[in-house]
Amino acid sequence: MSMHGPIATHRSATGVPSGRLAVWWLLASEIFIFGGLVTCFVLFKLNGTPGFEDASLTSVTAGAINTFVLLTSSLSIVLAHAAIEKGDREKSFRYIWYTIGGGVIFLGIKTYEYTGKIIHGHVITENLFWSFYYTMTGLHALHVIGGMVIMALISFDIRKGHNYQRVELIGIYWHFVDLVWIFLFPLLYIANF
Amino acid sequence: MSDAYAHPNYVKIWYWLLGLLALSVVGPMLEIPTLTIITAFGIAIVKSYLVAAYFMHLKFEKKIIWFLLILSICLLGVFFFGTAPDLMMTDGDQWIDCIADKSCVEQRL
Amino acid sequence: MSQAAAAVQTDTHAEHHEELNFLHKYILPVDHKIIAMQYIFTGMIMAIIGGYFAYAFRMQLAFPGELVPLYGLVGPGEYNMLVTNHGTIMIFWVAMPVLIAGFGNYLIPLMIGCDDMVFPRLNRLSYQIFLVSALVLIASFFVRGGGFGGAWTAYPPLSSVAEYSLTDWGASLWILAVALEFVSFLLGGINFITTTMNARAPGMKMLDIPIAVWFIVVAVILFMASVGPLVAGAVMLFMDQRLGTSFFLPSGGGDPLLWQHLFWFFGHPEVYVVLLPTMGIVADIITVFSRKKLFGYRTVLYTAFATGGLSFVVWAHHQFIAGIDPRMANVFTVTTVLISIPLAEMMFSYIATLYGGSIELKTPMLWALSFLAAFLIGGVTGIYLGASAMDVYFHDSYFVLAHFHYTFFPITIIGMFAALTFWFPKMFGRMMNETLGKIHFWGTFIPFNCIFLPLFFLGLAGQHRRIYNYDHFPDLATQELQNIRIFATVSLVVMMIFQLVFIYNFFISMFKGERAPNNPWNANTLEWTIPSPPPHGNFKTLPTVYRGAYEYSVPGRELDYWPQNEPPEEN
Numbered sequence: 077m078s079m080h081g082p083i084a085t086h087r088s089a090t091g092v093p094s095g096r097l098a099v100w101w102l103l104a105s106e107i108f109i110f111g112g113l114v115t116c117f118v119l120f121k122l123n124g125t126p127g128f129e130d131a132s133l134t135s136v137t138a139g140a141i142n143t144f145v146l147l148t149s150s151l152s153i154v155l156a157h158a159a160i161e162k163g164d165r166e167k168s169f170r171y172i173w174y175t176i177g178g179g180v181i182f183l184g185i186k187t188y189e190y191t192g193k194i195i196h197g198h199v200i201t202e203n204l205f206w207s208f209y210y211t212m213t214g215l216h217a218l219h220v221i222g223g224m225v226i227m228a229l230i231s232f233d234i235r236k237g238h239n240y241q242r243v244e245l246i247g248i249y250w251h252f253v254d255l256v257w258i259f260l261f262p263l264l265y266i267a268n269f
Numbered sequence: 270m271s272d273a274y275a276h277p278n279y280v281k282i283w284y285w286l287l288g289l290l291a292l293s294v295v296g297p298m299l300e301i302p303t304l305t306i307i308t309a310f311g312i313a314i315v316k317s318y319l320v321a322a323y324f325m326h327l328k329f330e331k332k333i334i335w336f337l338l339i340l341s342i343c344l345l346g347v348f349f350f351g352t353a354p355d356l357m358m359t360d361g362d363q364w365i366d367c368i369a370d371k372s373c374v375e376q377r378l
Numbered sequence: 379m380s381q382a383a384a385a386v387q388t389d390t391h392a393e394h395h396e397e398l399n400f401l402h403k404y405i406l407p408v409d410h411k412i413i414a415m416q417y418i419f420t421g422m423i424m425a426i427i428g429g430y431f432a433y434a435f436r437m438q439l440a441f442p443g444e445l446v447p448l449y450g451l452v453g454p455g456e457y458n459m460l461v462t463n464h465g466t467i468m469i470f471w472v473a474m475p476v477l478i479a480g481f482g483n484y485l486i487p488l489m490i491g492c493d494d495m496v497f498p499r500l501n502r503l504s505y506q507i508f509l510v511s512a513l514v515l516i517a518s519f520f521v522r523g524g525g526f527g528g529a530w531t532a533y534p535p536l537s538s539v540a541e542y543s544l545t546d547w548g549a550s551l552w553i554l555a556v557a558l559e560f561v562s563f564l565l566g567g568i569n570f571i572t573t574t575m576n577a578r579a580p581g582m583k584m585l586d587i588p589i590a591v592w593f594i595v596v597a598v599i600l601f602m603a604s605v606g607p608l609v610a611g612a613v614m615l616f617m618d619q620r621l622g623t624s625f626f627l628p629s630g631g632g633d634p635l636l637w638q639h640l641f642w643f644f645g646h647p648e649v650y651v652v653l654l655p656t657m658g659i660v661a662d663i664i665t666v667f668s669r670k671k672l673f674g675y676r677t678v679l680y681t682a683f684a685t686g687g688l689s690f691v692v693w694a695h696h697q698f699i700a701g702i703d704p705r706m707a708n709v710f711t712v713t714t715v716l717i718s719i720p721l722a723e724m725m726f727s728y729i730a731t732l733y734g735g736s737i738e739l740k741t742p743m744l745w746a747l748s749f750l751a752a753f754l755i756g757g758v759t760g761i762y763l764g765a766s767a768m769d770v771y772f773h774d775s776y777f778v779l780a781h782f783h784y785t786f787f788p789i790t791i792i793g794m795f796a797a798l799t800f801w802f803p804k805m806f807g808r809m810m811n812e813t814l815g816k817i818h819f820w821g822t823f824i825p826f827n828c829i830f831l832p833l834f835f836l837g838l839a840g841q842h843r844r845i846y847n848y849d850h851f852p853d854l855a856t857q858e859l860q861n862i863r864i865f866a867t868v869s870l871v872v873m874m875i876f877q878l879v880f881i882y883n884f885f886i887s888m889f890k891g892e893r894a895p896n897n898p899w900n901a902n903t904l905e906w907t908i909p910s911p912p913p914h915g916n917f918k919t920l921p922t923v924y925r926g927a928y929e930y931s932v933p934g935r936e937l938d939y940w941p942q943n944e945p946p947e948e949n
Contacts, residue, residue, distance in 0.1 A: 082915070084576075087576055105567075110610075113614075204625070
């Protein structure tokens with residue numbers, strides 16, 4: 077546990093530790109950002125705007141594998157949290173890096189997907205569906221990258237014995253990134269409705 | 270400072286998630302629109318509940334956080350329903366096709 | 379938290395610090411008080427820029443086609459850039475940083491009795507991102523094509539297509555600046571909310587929190603909930619501009635009305651985001667200077683929640699004539715008129731607080747009272763605009779402009795001066811000059827009314843907004859109306875000259891003012907229990923709170939105030 081910083085950081089009148097409370101507020105605001113994009117997507121889709129049938133052109137296999145990868149990485153980060161709660165620094169460190177590995181695979185598959193689509197002429201300006209596809213998955217990917225970077229920093233920190241509580245916090249963030257993908261997958265990959 | 274609760278069996282939840290993922294991939298393949306919506310989106314909601322409740326420990330968290338998250342989703346719903354009439358009803362029954370129906374010219378509409 | 383746990387951590391960490399060097403004290407501070415000053419000073423500098431723009435375009439309106447002294451010629455494109463950036467700067471780079479980030483940062487830890495924000499380094503990062511956003515906006519004025527001129531509302535296709543806006547990179551830098559400012563305030567907001575929820579001094583229950591703190595926190599929550607869809611929209615608009623997507627272009631399947639909805643879904647709660655902090659500050663000032671309890675603390679709190687909640691369902695009243703479904707206009711008219719109820723109730727509570735009080739007309743009180751008077755006019759004229767039938771005539775006219783200046787100006791400028799004159803002794807350890815303060819007050823308030831009251835009548839006469847020269851409109855180019863424009867502009871110049879009085883007072887008092895005691899105003903809240911200015915770590919020992927913030931003139935007590943941390947008398 078770190079005692080650096082002001083006393084304010086370690087008080088908790090609500091009973092929820094400040095770090096966790098702050099992450100939940102962050103997620104609430106992120107719900108509005110991704111939610112805003114998703115709502116706009118749904119508005120256009122339900123309106124029958126041309127282009128949205130292109131959801132059949134995205135590879136369900138790639139999307140499903142990515143969903144599997146993110147779900148598994150969610151498991152590994154929560155196991156990392158369980159490990160650090162027992163004080164097992166080395167195990168937690170390993171599991172955090174499994175999660176980062178999952179992120180790398182996810183980004184790899186997305187890169188493969190993007191490349192394939194762009195080569196076939198499905199660029200961001202083709203129609204509204206593709207604009208949303210690249211924007212939503214791109215913003216999501218940026219959050220994945222950000223999460224991976226922070227996870228790496230936290231892993232080194234805990235290995236030195238500091239700030240164990242941050243594993244849970246980055247875990248909650250990572251689960252959120254997973255949740256967004258859980259919704260992006262049917263929206264962008266399933267077409268026939 | 271960790272709250273005392275028994276850890277759920279994370280791996281078991283993961284198996285459930287993978288099963289649901291399989292269902293949500295297979296369901297749309299049957300090409301029945303209603304079934305697609307139930308499997309693709311309904312299952313997404315179930316999956317997100319599992320991740321939120323067990324992986325994010327919302328089941329063991331103070332209720333206020335659930336409330337915050339549900340409220341956020343509801344506000345997005347407000348945005349959707351406030352915007353939808355404009356974006357989605359461009360051919361409403363209040364519209365007169367003024368070019369086809371010359372009467373609106375006489376009525377100076 | 380138990381008393382025992384509190385007892386363990388009563389001494390602050392101040393003793394464990396070596397003295398910081400200049401870089402880490404003033405340029406890269408983590409102390410919330412210094413970060414607050416950074417926000418306030420940056421906001422004041424941006425106010426000068428925003429005010430300068432207002433001067434330039436008002437001179438153009440009063441003396442069309444003539445060279446504006448100290449500026450140059452204001453052509454139509456230039457005019458659009460000036461009005462756009464005046465609005466953008468005043469809302470995002472003056473109102474929010476000074477009232478929310480500045481005073482929020484300064485007051486929250488002090489008023490809830492803790493030694494800093496919960497995340498001091500996040501606090502520092504928030505300011506740094508904010509500073510970058512201000513610099514990006516200023517950079518947008520110097521790129522080819524100049525600054526963005528599509529109004530602060532940035533409706534596409536004007537804002538998304540460079541051939542229409544004529545400000546290719548100016549428009550993109552504008553969006554980038556606004557987006558960065560949003561990120562800065564999202565991060566800052568998390569800090570404020572977590573600190574207020576978690577770091578309160580022992581004994582401070584929710585209902586003991588001063589209204590200023592409550593309202594800043596509610597404002598920040600409103601901001602965080604409403605800005606998300608606009609961040610999404612800003613990303614989409616940026617892509618329309620730079621990548622040629624068609625999110626908002628009908629030719630590509632998009633819809634310009636979607637931007638309007640995304641913008642105003644944020645834009646309406648935003649006005650309450652800026653209103654609530656000033657309302658909170660005014661509550662704290664009027665209670666101190668009428669030596670009276672706040673009339674209906676809980677009522678005031680609930681009206682703030684009601685206003686905040688309702689603010690999410692009124693947004694399309696900005697779009698009544700944009701082509702929205704008229705049936706939705708019905709819905710939004712009802713909700714808009716409804717929202718005036720909790721706000722009126724709040725005002726009534728404030729007036730009831732004043733009634734029967736022992737009023738001291740010190741400078742902060744003058745500002746607080748003038749806020750109530752001016753905001754009342756602003757609020758009432760808003761009801762006219764909320765009725766969609768009237769709005770058909772009033773939309774985009776000077777009536778709207780006068781309405782929102784009668785709300786925004788009290789919120790931003792009057793609120794800023796009220797807060798600055800009230801907390802100056804605490805911040806700088808010296809008293810401001812009362813006489814100069816009063817001169818500055820009257821020299822601001824009277825010209826303010828002279829500028830904006832006539833504008834209602836211009837609006838009624840049919841004058842529309844965002845027009846650089848009314849010579850082209852015969853009905854509006856009459857000498858009578860032009861005289862009104864000149865009168866308003868002259869009043870603006872007079873008001874700006876009087877600001878020099880404030881600048882002089884502010885800086886002279888900072889160095890030469892009479893030394894301020896801990897509690898010059900005999901107020902109750904915790905910031906007045908510590909030295910002026912507060913030391914690093916704020917409280918030598920963390921206070922324990924025994925009562926609410928508004929126990930003034932309690933019967934049976936010798937003193938007419940009762941600090942929150944004073945233990946109850948043994949009887």
